Amino acid sequence: MSIFSRxxxxxxxxxLSSVLLILMTIMIVSVISYYLTKDAVxxxxxxxxxxxxxxxxxxxxxxxxxxxxxxxxxxxxxxxQDYLSKETxxxxxxxxxxxxxxxxLLESMLVSRTDITSVNVFGYNxxxxxGRKELELNPYIDLxxxxxxxNAQEAHGQSVISPSHIQPVFKDRxxxxxxxxxxxxxxxxxxxxxxxxVDLNFSVMNDMFKDVRLGQxxxxxxxxxxxxxxxxxxxxxxxxxxxxxxIDRVLEIKNGTFTSNEGSNSRMYTVQESDFGWKIxxxxxxxxxxxxxxxxxxxxxxxxxxxxxxxIIISFFLSQRVSQPIKQLQSYMKEVEKGxxxxxxxxxxxxxxxxxxxxxxxxxxxxxxxxxxxxxDQEQKRKSEMNALQAQINPHFLYNTLDSIVWMAESNKSKxxxxxxxxxxxxxxxxxxxxxxLVSIRTEIEHITNYLxxxxxxxxxxxxxxxxxxxxxxxxxxIKVILQPIVENAIYHGIxxxxxxxxIRIASEETETxxxxxxxxxxxxxxxxxxRTLLLPISRSEAGRGVGVQNVHERLKLYFGxxxxxxxxxxxxxxxxxxxxxxxxxxxSEGEK
Amino acid sequence: xxxxxxxxIGAIIVLLVVVAGLVYWSEGFSNKKPLNVTVIIKSHDASxxxxxxxxxxVHEAAQEFDTKVEVWGARDETDVEGQIALVEKAIVNRPxxxxxxxxDFDRLIPICNKVVAKGIKLIILDSxxxxxxxxxxxxxxxxKAGQEAGQAMLQEIKGPAKIGILSYVKNAASHIDREKGAxxxxxxxxxxxxxxxxFVEGSEQKAYxxxxxxLQSNTEVLGIIGLxxxxxxxxxxxxxxxGMKDKVKLIGFDSSVNEIKLLDEGVMKATVIQRxxxxxxxxxxxxxxxxxxxxxxxxxxxxxxxxxKENMYEEENQKLLFPFVGK
Numbered sequence: 001m002s003i004f005s006r007x008x009x010x011x012x013x014x015x016l017s018s019v020l021l022i023l024m025t026i027m028i029v030s031v032i033s034y035y036l037t038k039d040a041v042x043x044x045x046x047x048x049x050x051x052x053x054x055x056x057x058x059x060x061x062x063x064x065x066x067x068x069x070x071x072x073x074x075x076x077x078x079x080x081q082d083y084l085s086k087e088t089x090x091x092x093x094x095x096x097x098x099x100x101x102x103x104x105l106l107e108s109m110l111v112s113r114t115d116i117t118s119v120n121v122f123g124y125n126x127x128x129x130x131g132r133k134e135l136e137l138n139p140y141i142d143l144x145x146x147x148x149x150x151n152a153q154e155a156h157g158q159s160v161i162s163p164s165h166i167q168p169v170f171k172d173r174x175x176x177x178x179x180x181x182x183x184x185x186x187x188x189x190x191x192x193x194x195x196x197x198v199d200l201n202f203s204v205m206n207d208m209f210k211d212v213r214l215g216q217x218x219x220x221x222x223x224x225x226x227x228x229x230x231x232x233x234x235x236x237x238x239x240x241x242x243x244x245x246x247i248d249r250v251l252e253i254k255n256g257t258f259t260s261n262e263g264s265n266s267r268m269y270t271v272q273e274s275d276f277g278w279k280i281x282x283x284x285x286x287x288x289x290x291x292x293x294x295x296x297x298x299x300x301x302x303x304x305x306x307x308x309x310x311x312i313i314i315s316f317f318l319s320q321r322v323s324q325p326i327k328q329l330q331s332y333m334k335e336v337e338k339g340x341x342x343x344x345x346x347x348x349x350x351x352x353x354x355x356x357x358x359x360x361x362x363x364x365x366x367x368x369x370x371x372x373x374x375x376x377d378q379e380q381k382r383k384s385e386m387n388a389l390q391a392q393i394n395p396h397f398l399y400n401t402l403d404s405i406v407w408m409a410e411s412n413k414s415k416x417x418x419x420x421x422x423x424x425x426x427x428x429x430x431x432x433x434x435x436x437x438l439v440s441i442r443t444e445i446e447h448i449t450n451y452l453x454x455x456x457x458x459x460x461x462x463x464x465x466x467x468x469x470x471x472x473x474x475x476x477x478x479i480k481v482i483l484q485p486i487v488e489n490a491i492y493h494g495i496x497x498x499x500x501x502x503x504i505r506i507a508s509e510e511t512e513t514x515x516x517x518x519x520x521x522x523x524x525x526x527x528x529x530x531x532r533t534l535l536l537p538i539s540r541s542e543a544g545r546g547v548g549v550q551n552v553h554e555r556l557k558l559y560f561g562x563x564x565x566x567x568x569x570x571x572x573x574x575x576x577x578x579x580x581x582x583x584x585x586x587x588x589s590e591g592e593k
Numbered sequence: 594x595x596x597x598x599x600x601x602i603g604a605i606i607v608l609l610v611v612v613a614g615l616v617y618w619s620e621g622f623s624n625k626k627p628l629n630v631t632v633i634i635k636s637h638d639a640s641x642x643x644x645x646x647x648x649x650x651v652h653e654a655a656q657e658f659d660t661k662v663e664v665w666g667a668r669d670e671t672d673v674e675g676q677i678a679l680v681e682k683a684i685v686n687r688p689x690x691x692x693x694x695x696x697d698f699d700r701l702i703p704i705c706n707k708v709v710a711k712g713i714k715l716i717i718l719d720s721x722x723x724x725x726x727x728x729x730x731x732x733x734x735x736x737k738a739g740q741e742a743g744q745a746m747l748q749e750i751k752g753p754a755k756i757g758i759l760s761y762v763k764n765a766a767s768h769i770d771r772e773k774g775a776x777x778x779x780x781x782x783x784x785x786x787x788x789x790x791x792f793v794e795g796s797e798q799k800a801y802x803x804x805x806x807x808l809q810s811n812t813e814v815l816g817i818i819g820l821x822x823x824x825x826x827x828x829x830x831x832x833x834x835x836g837m838k839d840k841v842k843l844i845g846f847d848s849s850v851n852e853i854k855l856l857d858e859g860v861m862k863a864t865v866i867q868r869x870x871x872x873x874x875x876x877x878x879x880x881x882x883x884x885x886x887x888x889x890x891x892x893x894x895x896x897x898x899x900x901x902k903e904n905m906y907e908e909e910n911q912k913l914l915f916p917f918v919g920k
């Protein structure tokens with residue numbers, strides 16, 4: 001069996017289509033649920049990141065607020081005001097005391113604050129006081145060149161946060177700090193006194209950010225309002241253009257999330273704005289958010305696989321259940337094909353196939369019945385044929401003819417003897433010839449001419465005949481020996497009883513589909529009663545008359561159908577006309593089929 | 594019948610396998626096994642910031658590219674035998690790649706051949722070997738850096754000068770190239786006389802003594818180039834001590850707090866710094882790419898930068914000059 005014919009089998013089709021259907025369904029469902037789960041996990045991760053970034057923002061805020069608080073304390077402190085506003089001091093001791101008190105104030109702020117590297121006051125009069133006494137100014141540094149110093153002067157008394165930078169103002173120290181600086185002025189605001197500086201140890205913040213890991217590779221960075229990076233774990237890579245951050249987009253949004261479009265390396269940015277202009281940005285790698293993505297994917301694929309295998313097994317059995325009765329039916333059909341009609345298919349429960357089986361049973365029954373009918377029809381045909389043959393070789397006709405021949409021979413009418421004997425011979429040859437049922441009208445007319453010739457010779461002037469068959473019908477087929485019984489009847493029952501000469505006329509007519517032959521005599525005719533019973537089957541049992549006619553009628557019906565046959569028209573004392581009707585046919589053995 | 598079923602089940606299994614394969618393929622094999630990379634640097638001496646920053650970059654890359662990295666270092670930069678032993682040990686562990694900063698130009702060649710012969714990818718970091726077998730060399734273009742130092746020196750000296758070069762160790766490729774670069778710029782000028790290159794055997798103290806000796810014996814010396822951090826700082830100390838910072842122009846390499854101080858004070862006029870973070874980062878990145886079979890560059894220049902007193906506090910330079918290491 002080839003692949004294609006196998007593909008056409010119902011079971012294969014059913015299994016294939018259901019497998020495809022299930023496959024698609026499972027694939028779609030698992031892909032959708034995979035992405036749904038992924039989305040859910042992702043949004044969870046996003047929430048987590050946002051929360052984390054917020055917390056860090058709060059931490060930074062608390063640091064900055066602490067620094068701000070210090071600046072407020074210092075800015076409003078009378079000692080500081082006094083110390084910075086004085087151009088000269090009464091004595092060196094007084095100056096030292098004044099400085100000492102400020103130093104103590106600043107020092108007290110540093111107590112238990114390891115995150116603050118220094119708290120300092122830089123006076124415009126050249127004074128410098130630090131909370132850490134060990135600090136000395138770096139002699140090589142010009143204060144006015146430093147950002148935090150200039151920014152504070154430009155901000156006129158507002159606190160300024162400078163991004164992480166190196167603080168070079170102290171000798172031998174180069175710490176990374178975040179600075180809060182603020183210009184100090186006299187209480188009435190008229191006089192600018194100096195700059196206050198708090199340095200927050202940036203490594204504290206750094207440690208805080210560095211430990212933040214968003215997934216495997218995610219991280220956190222901070223930019224200020226101008227887009228400068230305050231903190232970034234890979235700042236060097238960014239400066240050397242080995243890595244890019246989407247700073248423009250970060251600056252565009254205040255708070256929220258966006259995802260960069262970098263394929264499998266897409267990053268999710270979670271932005272949180274701080275009060276002092278910084279933006280804290282959590283960056284996580286999208287494909288990492290779902291940490292067990294692969295296991296998830298694998299389990300979905302695995303589950304789908306198992307489902308599909310189960311589905312295939314089920315669909316296999318289901319389709320087998322459906323196709324099994326059909327296959328069974330098919331095997332019964334094969335039996336019938338072989339000619340076994342004595343079969344009754346058990347009717348399965350499945351409705352469709354059940355109906356099919358029932359219909360099949362009925363059909364087989366019908367066929368059997370028809371076959372039987374055909375057999376009996378054939379039998380009857382054969383029988384009537386035999387009858388026709390018997391009618392033909394009516395022994396009385398043969399005796400009489402032979403008697404006539406003897407008589408003619410005795411009278412030395414040798415010419416007539418030859419004529420009659422040859423006609424008799426032709427008559428028999430024609431009827432026995434080939435044993436075919438159908439003959440052309442020509443043959444049939446030849447036959448009846450021979451017959452009439454013999455009869456005419458016997459009855460001399462008592463019988464005359466005319467045959468007027470049109471040329472167009474000569475070749476049509478008819479059953480053989482249909483004219484003889486009718487002509488015989490016309491002679492024996494019509495003309496023989498009549499006084500005076502009788503005439504038999506045989507003519508033809510044709511319609512579109514049929515041929516009519518009619519045999520007309522001017523004999524005695526029949527009464528109504530006789531006419532009515534003539535063609536009824538009962539009359540067959542009556543000896544003699546009518547048997548041959550009845551046989552012709554039946555054979556015509558058998559061969560050509562019930563609408564064909566004989567019709568009689570008769571008037572008592574005037575004559576009888578017999579119509580023979582059969583279809584036009586040129587085929588030789590149509591009736592056999 | 595059974596044969597038909599076999600055909601059928603076979604077809605379905607093939608279909609399933611194809612589908613599963615497609616699903617898996619479309620999502621990619623992101624679950625790659627972490628690679629093992631061994632990084633062997635010249636010195637694990639924690640006082641040299643250069644290596645610390647470099648190792649920072651290594652770890653950063655290890656994190657980003659999901660790689661297991663082990664960082665080993667020789668005792669100090671003169672410990673060639675120690676480093677060879679480390680490479681030997683690394684080969685036994687059979688990592689996917691070895692990243693090596695060679696302490697010696699010649700003596701590490703055999704062991705490097707062995708690394709490559711074992712099918713381990715070899716990436717040279719910072720200083721090379723006199724051989725071409727490494728998959729890639731990630732380093733500062735030291736010749737170019739030397740030229741930059743020479744240019745910086747030319748900016749500082751006006752008029753006739755003698756210029757001496759202090760080199761940390763003999764046979765380190767990086768130092769050889771820097772020296773060549775500097776000489777490429779400075780020699781051949783009629784008003785400049787190049788002195789010998791002095792080797793200080795891997796010691797800042799010896800550099801200091803050597804510089805002092807040079808300064809004292811050649812009163813007219815106007816320029817000193819220190820080829821790395823200890824030589825620069827040593828020379829700086831000598832100049833500072835002798836109070837010759839206006840007369841003697843010192844150009845250094847690399848950066849450290851001590852060098853910053855020298856810059857701040859004006860003792861050192863300029864320093865040529867490398868980008869150790871990039872170096873570390875890129876060496877691991879390149880190693881990973883080499884193992885994964887990607888096309889990699891044979892030579893990766895991480896660049897160098899001339900830092901002077903004027904630009905040292907610029908935002909972009911701060912991070913290079915003042916790394917967060919060890920805090």
